[in-house]
Amino acid sequence: MNIVVIGAGYAGMTAALRLDRRHRITLVTADEHFTQRIRLHELAAGRPSVTVPLAELTRGTGIVTVTARVSGLDPEAKLVRTADGRKIPYDTLVYALGSRTDVSTPGVTEHAYTAETAAELRARLDSRGGDLVVVGGGLTGVELAAELAEAYPAWRVGLVTETEPGAGLSARGRDHVAGTMARLGVSGHPGARVTAVEPDRLRTTRGDIPADVVVWAGAFTVPALAAEAGLAVDERGRARVDGTLRSVSHPDVYVVGDAAAVEIPGAGVSRMSCAVGMPIAAHAADVVNARAAGRTARPFRFRYLIQCVSLGRRDGVIQLVRRDDSPLDLILAGRTAAWVKEQVCRFTLGSLRVERRRPGTYLWPKGPAPADARARGGDEPPAPPLVPEATRRSGDR
Ligand SMILES: Cc1cc2nc3c(=O)[nH]c(=O)nc-3n(C[C@H](O)[C@H](O)[C@H](O)COP(=O)(O)OP(=O)(O)OC[C@H]3O[C@@H](n4cnc5c(N)ncnc54)[C@H](O)[C@@H]3O)c2cc1C
DSSP, X not given: OEEXXXXXXXXXXXXXXXXXXXXXXXXXXXXXXXXXXXXXXHHHXXXXXXXXXXHHHHTTSOOEEEEOOEEEEETTTTEEEETTSOEEEOSEEEEOOOOEEOOOSXXXXXXXXXXXXXXXXXXXXXXXXXXXXXXXXXXXXXXXXXXXXXXXXTEEEEEEESSSTTTTSOHHHHHHHHHHHHHHTOEEEETOOEEEEETTEEEETTEEEEOSEEEEOOOEEOOTHHHXXXXXXOTTSOEEBOTTSBBXXXXXXXXXXXXXXXXXXXXXXXXXXXXXXXXXXXXXXXXXXXXXXXXXXXXXXXXXXXXXXXXXXXXXEEEXXXXXXXXXXXXXXTHHHHHHHHHXXXXXXXXXXXHHHSTTOOOOOOOOXXXXXXXXXXXXXXXXXXXXXXHHHTTOO
């Protein structure tokens, strides 16, 4: 079978490496490197590199890598189109184009940095200092503010948030975040909604905030390609999939990682994160392998365990969560948490290296199977999210 995987982030790499290598596997992605996106705030703070050559991660697997930007899909003709004019045919497509920071607020594209432009941000943060303002109180914004304040003491760092920073954490978790921000000298601007970014300031619902440098860490957004190709998507443009991670509109297309809206029984729609994105991708590969071999495909099962936040290199919060991702009143904090978070980051990359050598090794925490038989492969009934979507959207994960 001819399987094409588009996107080589955590999800695309996991799927590509786990697919049965008797198939012809082609990995189409914009870059020759795998980017450890969960370390981009570290890159902004001076870490030398967060990428690994794809050639290294796919060595000896037979996976053919095509470096090209995907510009369109033609699901009827079963073709992937690239910006350099190629048309790549497939029998089965694994769509793994991920997400990126939403930059739709006026002025963000022109005047703000994001996690995606972390390398340019680092080059801008010289020793002269000034006012550096991070926008977004989700975990990504919190991580960026702490990391930058620790790495660049000459800069006065502020954090603008619509709610309390780390609003999805437990009271203990939020207290620890607040205490660390105070220790690092990060000034808070809670309750402010940014309406525009200008060259020297932020316009907010609570007045202007001066800023020499703005770092935007708002919600994640997904590429429009799935919707443009006619795949069924939700209101955020994430592809709707059945219990076996197959597009509900196009059975030859599997969608994995942030690009997929996966209904997790009892926990609502999957959070945009590696934590669930890698399991989704691994399971999709198992399903494709099973169906190709004439075996029954089982529905995806998953349970949330923790949320990890680094607060600079020596501090952090590990938030234990219920199965539905809501926080328990139980955290690890400080140096131990920073150590655990570092191990989690190493594990994500390490899992890919192990999967290259021994496909099928990667394991994840599993929750109960969907009760509804329709979730086994057909159209899933929508499950109400138990964690409010709004709590997640600022910086997602
Ligand atoms: C600073 C930061 C810290 C984070 N920390 C955590 C954390 O601690 N825990 C956690 O669980 N999550 C974390 N996340 C979220 C996590 O990074 C994402 O959820 C995860 O990367 C999603 O994986 P993915 O493979 O779906 O997408 P991505 O990692 O975004 O990969 C998408 C891939 O598709 C490629 N691509 C996109 N468009 C095209 C195109 N048109 N043509 C060709 N290729 C294309 C990209 O180049 C990339 O290779 C963090 C995110 C950020 C920004």
